[in-house]
Amino acid sequence: MAEKTDRRVRKTKNQLKLGLAKLMQQKSIKEITVKELVNEVDINRSTFYLHYTDIYDLLHSIEDELTIEIRDSIHAHPVSPFTEDSLPFVEDIFRILAENKDICNALFGTNGDIAFIHRMENLISVHSLDVLKTTFPDNIQTLKYSYAFCLTGCVGLIKAWLNSDTGESPQEMARIAFQLIMHTIEAFTSQTPAE
16 A cells, blocks of 8 residues: 555656646746646645645755755766766766756746756766866866856756757767867867966
8 A cells, every 4th residue: 555655645746846847937936826836737735735835845855856866876976087987977967857857947947946056066066076176187276167168058058958849868968068078178178378
């Protein structure tokens, strides 16, 4: 019986997540009510309140789950020099985004949560900057600007991909992002300082 209950709870939480994603495409989180959400997913309010205290609690729960997935991916890929060996880490990030496309599209969209985006950027930055320090120990002070450029570009790339219906796989997008990052870093490190 517990397995059936767990499955039912997972299904309900997934419905709420998808409903919230849909509503966030239309309006800000501040404008979404529990009544509107439960009507959207066709469940009753008491079922919602069994799991969450309010809309913000639901949103924070979703964001925390994504944060844990990203953190687990980081731990699964220990710091190593920035080479092709780093590609599986980038692929994992894009796989997580693809598996959560609807809510990620909402979170990265116009009505999204900028604090969550910054949280993800910081989480990934700590890992990536450690890799860059290992790979380019003499350039790290100036490489941080190149990295900031890459990170902002990757967020833009993610937004465009989540919004598109062209069907690129997470692996394809990871390869595109990885190549753009590598070209930027290579261009930066190959330049000699102006005299």
